[in-house]
Amino acid sequence: xxxxxxxxxxxxxxxxxxxxxxxxxxxxxxxxxxxxxxxxxxxxxxxxxxxxxxxxxxxxxxxxxxxxxxxxxxxxxxxxxxxxxxxxxxxxxxxxxxxxxxxxxxxxxxxxxxxxxxxxxxxxxxxxxxxxxxxxxxxxxxxxxxxxxxxxxxxxxxxxxxxxxxxxxxxxxxxxxxxxxxxxxxxxxxxxxxxxxxxxxxxxxxxxxxxxxxxxxxxxxxxxxxxxxxxxxxxxxxxxxxxxxxxxxxxxxxxxxxxxxxxxxxxxxxxxxxxxxxxxxxxxxxxxxxxxxxxxxxxxxxxxxxxxxxxxxxxxxxxx
Amino acid sequence: xxxxxxxxxxxxxxxxxxxxxxxxxxxxxxxxxxxxxxxxxxxxxxxxxxxxxxxxxxxxxxxxxxxxxxxxxxxxxxxxxxxxxxxxxxxxxxxxxxxxxxxxxxxxxxxxxxxxxxxxxxxxxxxxxxxxxxxxxxxxxxxxxxxxxxxxxxxxxxxxxxxxxxxxxxxxxxxxxxxxxxxxxxxxxxxxxxxxxxxxxxxxxxxxxxxxxxxxxxxxxxxxxxxxxxxxxxxxxxxxxxxxxxxxxxxxxxxxxxxxxxxxxxxxxxxxxxxxxxxxxxxxxxxxxxxxxxxxxxxxxxxxxxxxxxxxxxxxxxxx
Numbered sequence: 001x002x003x004x005x006x007x008x009x010x011x012x013x014x015x016x017x018x019x020x021x022x023x024x025x026x027x028x029x030x031x032x033x034x035x036x037x038x039x040x041x042x043x044x045x046x047x048x049x050x051x052x053x054x055x056x057x058x059x060x061x062x063x064x065x066x067x068x069x070x071x072x073x074x075x076x077x078x079x080x081x082x083x084x085x086x087x088x089x090x091x092x093x094x095x096x097x098x099x100x101x102x103x104x105x106x107x108x109x110x111x112x113x114x115x116x117x118x119x120x121x122x123x124x125x126x127x128x129x130x131x132x133x134x135x136x137x138x139x140x141x142x143x144x145x146x147x148x149x150x151x152x153x154x155x156x157x158x159x160x161x162x163x164x165x166x167x168x169x170x171x172x173x174x175x176x177x178x179x180x181x182x183x184x185x186x187x188x189x190x191x192x193x194x195x196x197x198x199x200x201x202x203x204x205x206x207x208x209x210x211x212x213x214x215x216x217x218x219x220x221x222x223x224x225x226x227x228x229x230x231x232x233x234x235x236x237x238x239x240x241x242x243x244x245x246x247x248x249x250x251x252x253x254x255x256x257x258x259x260x261x262x263x264x265x266x267x268x269x270x271x272x273x274x275x276x277x278x279x280x281x282x283x284x285x286x287x288x289x290x291x292x293x294x295x296x297x298x299x300x301x302x303x304x305x306x307x308x309x310x311x312x313x314x315x316x317x318x319x320x
Numbered sequence: 321x322x323x324x325x326x327x328x329x330x331x332x333x334x335x336x337x338x339x340x341x342x343x344x345x346x347x348x349x350x351x352x353x354x355x356x357x358x359x360x361x362x363x364x365x366x367x368x369x370x371x372x373x374x375x376x377x378x379x380x381x382x383x384x385x386x387x388x389x390x391x392x393x394x395x396x397x398x399x400x401x402x403x404x405x406x407x408x409x410x411x412x413x414x415x416x417x418x419x420x421x422x423x424x425x426x427x428x429x430x431x432x433x434x435x436x437x438x439x440x441x442x443x444x445x446x447x448x449x450x451x452x453x454x455x456x457x458x459x460x461x462x463x464x465x466x467x468x469x470x471x472x473x474x475x476x477x478x479x480x481x482x483x484x485x486x487x488x489x490x491x492x493x494x495x496x497x498x499x500x501x502x503x504x505x506x507x508x509x510x511x512x513x514x515x516x517x518x519x520x521x522x523x524x525x526x527x528x529x530x531x532x533x534x535x536x537x538x539x540x541x542x543x544x545x546x547x548x549x550x551x552x553x554x555x556x557x558x559x560x561x562x563x564x565x566x567x568x569x570x571x572x573x574x575x576x577x578x579x580x581x582x583x584x585x586x587x588x589x590x591x592x593x594x595x596x597x598x599x600x601x602x603x604x605x606x607x608x609x610x611x612x613x614x615x616x617x618x619x620x621x622x623x624x625x626x627x628x629x630x631x632x633x634x635x636x637x638x639x640x
Binding site: 049 | 473
């Protein structure tokens with residue numbers, strides 16, 4: 001079968017046509033990939049963020065071909081959670097499987113990803129996609145779930161004024177996910193054409209550099225830039241919360257004594273719950289399709305990756 | 321009267337004998353200072369941490385000489401909270417007076433401090449010291465309160481394993497304050513003679529550099545070193561909490577993507593509640609007197625400051 005395979009020695013990814021079909025072990029299912037998405041994290045892997053080797057990709061929608069002991073799932077249209085915990089360690093037994101130190105992560109840590117003809121995941125990781133959700137919306141389930149993670153970590157009902165920093169894919173989805181759940185939300189970014197996507201969804205926007213007035217109860221850092229934390233600490237009110245969404249290679253420098261004096265809480269935030277994400281996509285409360293910038297067939301996945309790596313690129317899809 | 325006055329132009333503090341007695345405005349009290357303590361923050365001010373000018377010092381015990389409209393307080397032995405909010409702004413009306421942007425802070429921001437014959441504070445900032453608390457223990461009320469601030473910010477009942485990093489004054493007091501309230505607490509530091517103070521109080525200690533086994537639910541960073549956050553992020557478990565206590569001049573560099581992937585919460589923590597601090601001092605649950613390294617008369621306050629600035633110095637008291 002075909003797959004977009006990353007080689008950490010050359011730091012290049014290339015489409016191979018001779019990859020063995022992924023094996024299905026007990027408890028697992030093989031999914032024929034219909035559409036995959038390229039994420040900022042994939043680009044960071046090419047820049048050395050984690051020492052990965054294998055097939056890239058962790059956003060997909062597909063159809064179950066083979067499910068060990070769960071024949072009822074064959075033919076179902078599914079999306080999949082990316083973390084595969086060991087199930088036996090202290091973290092897993094404490095209910096923190098997403099942070100299992102032995103976990104694999106599809107397309108990121110020790111497990112092949114989904115920019116391929118097929119991908120294998122545990123059945124427990126799969127979620128059936130509701131009929132109203134198109135394939136091109138369903139492929140956003142993983143990043144939309146990551147946006148909803150914030151609602152599990154922060155008491156949004158107490159947030160009167162929120163700022164989402166960064167008008168990239170994640171910033172736009174975070175803004176769409178949080179806007180109905182806080183008093184008022186502003187999205188700041190550097191690109192008028194991306195801010196326009198949020199504006200059309202009814203979200204107030206501001207070009208960064210322009211003064212965002214006042215101070216915010218909650219600031220979500222989605223810029224993907226090392227200086228994002230510094231800017232976030234300058235925007236949040238004393239006793240407020242900064243959520244860090246960007247996973248970037250390298251070091252961050254910030255005047256943290258300001259965070260101490262202002263008693264700010266800084267929370268790291270990663271993967272999130274799929275059910276509310278699929279619900280928001282099914283109801284149309286979140287429509288991610290305006291974020292799609294380009295579509296490439298799997299044979300041209302290298303071009304798709306190069307396109308997604310361009311500064312300012314929005315979502316690039318791969319499939320069929 | 322006498323006062324230890326800091327001059328930001330020369331970056332030097334000197335004892336002056338010709339300072340006018342501080343004025344008592346409505347709602348305020350003048351306190352004759354019996355003992356004052358020197359804090360790491362005082363040393364940071366000399367290094368440019370904040371652009372302060374005036375009398376240094378924010379830890380004291382003293383006797384009320386004059387209290388505007390509260391004659392009943394005259395003669396009472398008191399300690400004092402250091403933040404003086406404006407009382408009228410949005411922050412103050414929201415109950416966040418400690419973070420009032422117009423606040424003054426005794427000996428730190430726009431208000432004379434207590435390394436002097438007398439200090440003036442609002443009556444509302446004063447707390448009467450219970451009789452069992454000696455003067456030399458009472459002067460620790462402010463830093464012990466800062467230690468108790470953590471209990472207001474973190475659910476300690478859920479903490480099975482805690483690590484306090486740093487065996488300086490604040491680290492020792494934080495360890496003493498938290499140890500009875502968490503499952504198990506370890507203090508790490510670089511100085512065997514300081515760790516011995518905690519060990520005599522029944523707290524397990526470890527020389528840093530030695531491997532502290534495992535990962536901690538809560539790590540409190542009290543090292544005062546810029547690399548402290550990096551080390552704390554390496555010690556805390558996924559989904560755990562890091563409390564930052566050090567207010568240091570300059571920038572901090574840390575690999576925050578690790579904090580994002582592990583979904584760590586980082587909380588800045590500053591001043592705290594005096595009542596539980598005075599209660600712990602009165603009951604003897606916290607005995608800070610082993611932290612006293614030296615005593616200087618007010619006339620020799622410059623020497624006291626130089627002593628406190630030595631690497632590894634514990635508490636230096638000034639008074640009488």
